[in-house]
Amino acid sequence: MKKLMNVPNDVVDEMIEGYAAAYPQYVRICAENKRSVVSSKPVRPGKVGIVIGGGSGHEPAFMGLIGPGFADGAPVGNVFASPPPDPVLQVTKAVNGGAGVLYMYGNYAGDCMNFDMAAELAGMEGIRVETVLVTDDVASASKEEAHRRRGIAGGFLVFKAAGAAADKGYALDDVVRVAQKANASIRTMGVALSPCYVPQTGKPSFMLGDDEMEIGLGIHGEPGVKRGKLGTADEVADSLLSTITADMPLAAGDRVAVIVNGLGSTSQMELFIVFRRVARLLADLGVEIHRSFVGEFVTSLEMGGCSVSVMKLDDELAEMVDHPADTPLYVQK
Amino acid sequence: MKKLMNVPNDVVDEMIEGYAAAYPQYVRICAENKRSVVSSKPVRPGKVGIVIGGGSGHEPAFMGLIGPGFADGAPVGNVFASPPPDPVLQVTKAVNGGAGVLYMYGNYAGDCMNFDMAAELAGMEGIRVETVLVTDDVASASKEEAHRRRGIAGGFLVFKAAGAAADKGYALDDVVRVAQKANASIRTMGVALSPCYVPQTGKPSFMLGDDEMEIGLGIHGEPGVKRGKLGTADEVADSLLSTITADMPLAAGDRVAVIVNGLGSTSQMELFIVFRRVARLLADLGVEIHRSFVGEFVTSLEMGGCSVSVMKLDDELAEMVDHPADTPLYVQK
Structure with missing residues (x-):
């Protein structure tokens, strides 16, 4: 560490x-x-x-x-x-x-x-x-x-x-x-590519092979619910979004807010590559992305990986998502 | 990678x-x-x-x-x-x-x-x-x-x-x-704790021992100008700030803007711990921090480490630093 x-x-x-x-x-x-x-x-x-x-x-x-x-x-x-x-x-x-x-x-x-x-x-x-x-x-x-x-x-x-x-x-x-x-109205699904280190223990939170990922991770350094082969960004995005839509079906005409959240050490480049695929999949479904959030919002120290969240919006939730915010680490006009 | x-x-x-x-x-x-x-x-x-x-x-x-x-x-x-x-x-x-x-x-x-x-x-x-x-x-x-x-x-x-x-x-x-x-009016000095991987090569940009850091790093995965033992956060902050003030002396009454910039994989927790020391050192010098920026502003993929920047402000620069901005990845009211 x-x-x-x-x-x-x-x-x-x-x-x-x-x-x-x-x-x-x-x-x-x-x-x-x-x-x-x-x-x-x-x-x-x-x-x-x-x-x-x-x-x-x-x-x-x-x-x-x-x-x-x-x-x-x-x-x-x-x-x-x-x-x-x-x-x-x-x-x-x-x-x-x-x-x-x-x-x-x-x-x-x-x-x-x-x-x-x-x-x-x-x-x-x-x-x-x-x-x-x-x-x-x-x-x-x-x-x-x-x-x-x-x-x-x-x-x-x-x-x-x-x-x-x-x-x-x-x-x-x-x-x-x-x-x-x-x-x-919101669902999240994530993958971890690398562990984090809790300062007091100095130990990695889990061990993963060079070609493995943890699927369905939490945000406390815990492993996911299953382990799989690391796929391409598109495969990972497909898997995350299909798990979400299996739980919360989306139909043409639905409006959503999307978060692609980095867990700590994943580059913004990778987050945008994942978002690209999520946006395409939603467009194919006829779902409108009302607002996007790509970056680090809820991290797990320096864990590697990301999660995708989709919130289904009615007019009231859309209004709340669009409402300005002014905080040290998140500002929205 | x-x-x-x-x-x-x-x-x-x-x-x-x-x-x-x-x-x-x-x-x-x-x-x-x-x-x-x-x-x-x-x-x-x-x-x-x-x-x-x-x-x-x-x-x-x-x-x-x-x-x-x-x-x-x-x-x-x-x-x-x-x-x-x-x-x-x-x-x-x-x-x-x-x-x-x-x-x-x-x-x-x-x-x-x-x-x-x-x-x-x-x-x-x-x-x-x-x-x-x-x-x-x-x-x-x-x-x-x-x-x-x-x-x-x-x-x-x-x-x-x-x-x-x-x-x-x-x-x-x-x-x-x-x-x-x-x-x-601005000076920056940084340290790297871990390398980044350029997608096309798949190789780490440099190799470092478990107890080493690169001092005076760039932002292209290159190693620093020298290598040293990894110190505590306070020691690192002392070293970065003293290099800056040796080059751009600060006196009591000066007003500055400070950036503590994460290079990609360093947690916000660590950046705030480094900022804490920088703020104390500047307070000891009688220097006023007009505005602070702690986070990722200029990264080097998933490199580990951080840099400290200090900008000496006159009234005009202070006004520019305070001016609102509204961009996808940086918003200031």
């Missing part, structure tokens, strides 16, 4: 410190907890507070996405580990503008437990908290058990949709409705 | 095709040349045209930076190779709004030759072309021979400053002046 770091146990705190120092116009670290990152601008009274979070190692998710049109705050856990309840609670208190707070995070046991405890504590302080779990990963459970699926790169657009709704002044129930619809 | 690609010889054309398909609201491929990428919006009459370019493999530079406040077009070369004159000429004609065109690119022999030929051809068609070379890489030549230096990540802010000046309606001579001042 070769990394630009100092002491492995300090990587998260030092990252947050560097991040807050780089973007003081956007974010600040809460005085009460150094793992609680929130917008540096005061809460807009009456706006629903948007809290996203989870472990670190997924940058720009989650703390990179704090600002108008997106999230208001993010508790930060250790690498690939949920934050405990306290930083979640501190973020909740800091972003509460009196209209309630929405928690959104990937569906992982540790996150569920810690965010639920924080929600309970916030409730005791009179803050209404609702939760929407992201469950976009097609590979992680069958369609019948879709509620058990993990949350991966599709979370980016679920967070964005809800963040847009909150920015437009929707009440908490309506922001929850938009977030649930966004999550129900 | 493991890459998401089809045929190695097709990677550049397929990348451009995917890129243009992803961002049709921003860019189009010129009908005359499939390696000529320009803004999809019509030229604003009287605006100086901004052309940036060079080889591919540096994404988001150069074609990712086309849009209001930044460049108007980018000819695209093969991986790490200059585009020939024709795509440069086609871009020039497409972005000419009658006020002249500025070429900006890194100082490499191949780029100089090809862009100069294109400028001559454009001149024969009545288009006035000026050129500003980027020479920010401290490692590549001594201070006395600063004009021989290579252009690396600092080009991002040189392009941005000139793009802002053109967007504000400055005449060509004034845009040239701003670009020259921006280039004279």
Whole structure:
């Protein structure tokens, strides 16, 4: 493992410190907890507070996405580990503008437990908290058990949709409705070509042959649900998209948003080559791409590979996807 | 080498095709040349045209930076190779709004030759072309021979400053002046931790031991000017910044813009850890960071490592750095 770091146990705190120092116009670290990152601008009274979070190692998710049109705050856990309840609670208190707070995070046991405890504590302080779990990963459970699926790169657009709704002044129930619809409308499928190294262990998260790929990967360095021969970019794109459309059929005239997400070390060149094929396949189906997102949105440290996400849009979701956002690591006009 | 690609010889054309398909609201491929990428919006009459370019493999530079406040077009070369004159000429004609065109690119022999030929051809068609070379890489030549230096990540802010000046309606001579001042005011120094693989050769660009780094790297997969033991993030940041300040002294009260640029496979976590130290060192010097850029701006495929750039700002450069930009791969409000 070769990394630009100092002491492995300090990587998260030092990252947050560097991040807050780089973007003081956007974010600040809460005085009460150094793992609680929130917008540096005061809460807009009456706006629903948007809290996203989870472990670190997924940058720009989650703390990179704090600002108008997106999230208001993010508790930060250790690498690939949920934050405990306290930083979640501190973020909740800091972003509460009196209209309630929405928690959104990937569906992982540790996150569920810690965010639920924080929600309970916030409730005791009179803050209404609702939760929407992201469950976009097609590979992680069958369609019948879709509620058990993990949350991966599709979370980016679920967070964005809800963040847009909150920015437009929707009440908490309506922001929850938009977030649930966004999550129900998106599917993601990914492949990994190379592992990542968690700083504290220094070990690769899995081993792969020179001609192999992991199919249906997660975003915590875990291997995929199966292993296969590495195909061409077109073959990989075909496989990812067909898995998605088998789960969420698309018909001519449908409108979608597409994410091709790099996991950390995959070049933008490769992501565009994959996107090219996805765009052609969707055009062949008569599906209109309303907006595209190609780059790194939810990473897994320096893992190699990518995922494809497709969100089926109605007019409301299209409006949310198009809504401007202004955060340190993602800006949209 | 493991890459998401089809045929190695097709990677550049397929990348451009995917890129243009992803961002049709921003860019189009010129009908005359499939390696000529320009803004999809019509030229604003009287605006100086901004052309940036060079080889591919540096994404988001150069074609990712086309849009209001930044460049108007980018000819695209093969991986790490200059585009020939024709795509440069086609871009020039497409972005000419009658006020002249500025070429900006890194100082490499191949780029100089090809862009100069294109400028001559454009001149024969009545288009006035000026050129500003980027020479920010401290490692590549001594201070006395600063004009021989290579252009690396600092080009991002040189392009941005000139793009802002053109967007504000400055005449060509004034845009040239701003670009020259921006280039004279920025220094970059980098380290590589791991090589990249050029698709056509499939070979690593250099070999490094597990505990080694290349110091003073370029952005074409070439090794650095010397090799050293990999230090901690703080040691690396100290070394990069002290090399910069030895060349361009900074004093208390100075105002700077800082880039910590990832070369392709280095995680954002590491970039923020490096930035943290750079910010501390500058604070110790009494230097004010006016704006920070942490992420991937000029890459070298999936090379590992980072560079630090510091631009000394006067009021005019600060205004250009703050000017909004709206491109597919870099947006600033």
